[in-house]
Amino acid sequence: MDAMSSSLEVLQGGWRKGPWTALEDRLLTEYVQQQGEGSWNSVAKITGLRRSGKSCRLRWVNYLRPDLKRGKITPDEETVILQLHAMLGNRWSAIARCLPGRTDNEIKNYWRTHFKKARPSRRARAQLLHQYQLQQQQEHRQYLNALQMLQQQHHHHHNLMESQQLPMPQQQQQQHSPQEEDQQAAMEAHMNAMAMTNDDMQSYDCCYPPVMSPSALELPVVVDDYDDDALWDSLWRLVDGSSGGDSGEC
DNA sequence: AACTTCGTCAACCGCGAGACC
DNA sequence: AGGTCTCGCGGTTGACGAAGT
Known part of the structure; x- marks a missing residue:
């Protein structure tokens, strides 16, 4: 095969490197079909493929796996x-x-x-932040409304009980109408999202719902101009992994 | 048409965690 | 307990084609 492979073949410690040939792909695929995934270091022994186990695993995982979706990211x-x-x-x-x-x-x-490197422009950042703040305010209002309604209902219940001189059994306390339960669930979800820390996020290996509340993103609600810049800078430093303070703009 | 720059993607490298002896 | 092996992960590199000059 291979005009291409012979020109690109690199041997280091006996292992071939560089682009995979169709023959190598076939050998690896047959190996996995027979032996299953894993034991990558034995691929070379069994198939005669002159590729390291590491290289075989990578090729299988990133290219040969049958369940891979081809094409652009949607x-x-x-x-x-x-x-x-x-x-x-x-x-x-x-x-x-x-x-x-x-x-x-x-x-x-x-x-x-x-x-x-697609750091948004200052204008775009301002728009995004403004949009985010509006969303936050709206969510906050909804949260307060739900809270207020719950409090009113609670007082209403309480007053009723007091006026009737009836004790409030615990079971009864926990019985809510479906509407109340929805409100409570929404409120709890909101509060949980607000309380979620970065560490919590890290523990989500999979699969946090793809659609999430912006409140869970943990950006500050009000960001002045200085903090805005500092926030983006630190974010991009994090992404860049660079610590230099005076690195140029993208 | 020739050259340069940019975007994309396959593949490699180094490191750390866990398993095994 | 500690040394070695294997695997998986994230970061980086380099080849190559497309777009721009």
């Missing part, structure tokens, strides 16, 4: 990637687990080419 997938990356950071394998058919390598590449 807008829906992009949304999931963005949201999960906001929660999990560069934990590509965890993100990939939530996107069936996509590999960590694929997602990592996609992120780096599409978002890594």
Whole structure:
């Protein structure tokens, strides 16, 4: 085969490196079909393939697996990637687990080419923050309304009980109408989201719901101009992994 | 048409965690 | 207990084609 492989073949410690040939792919695929995934270091012994176990695993996981989805990342997938990356950071394998058919390598590449250096303009940042603040305010109002309604209902119950001189049995206390339960559930979800810390987020290996409340993103509600810049800078430093304070703008 | 720059993606490298002896 | 092996992960590199000059 191979005009290509012979020119690209690199041998280091007996292992071939560089692009895989069709023959190598076939050998590896047959190996996995017969032996299953794993024991990658025995691929070379069994098939005669001059590839390291590490290289075999990578080739299988990123390219040969039959359940891989080919083609461009869809807008829906992009949304999931963005949201999960906001929660999990560069934990590509965890993100990939939530996107069936996509590999960590694929997602990592996609992120780096599409978002890594795509720091939004000052104007765009201001718009995003404004949008986010409005959403926050709206959610907060809904939360307060729900809280107020619950309190009113509670007082109403309480007054009723007092006026009738009846004790309030615990079981009865916990019985709510479906509407009340919905409100309570919504409120609890809201409070849980608000209480979720970064550590909590880290523990979500999979699969946090793709659509999430902005409140769970944990951005500050009010960000002045100075903090705004500092926030974005620190975020991008985190992504860049650089610590230099005076690194240039993207 | 030739050259340069940019975007994409496959593949490699180094490291850490866990299993095994 | 500690040394070695294996596997998986995230970061990085390099090849290659497309787009721009």
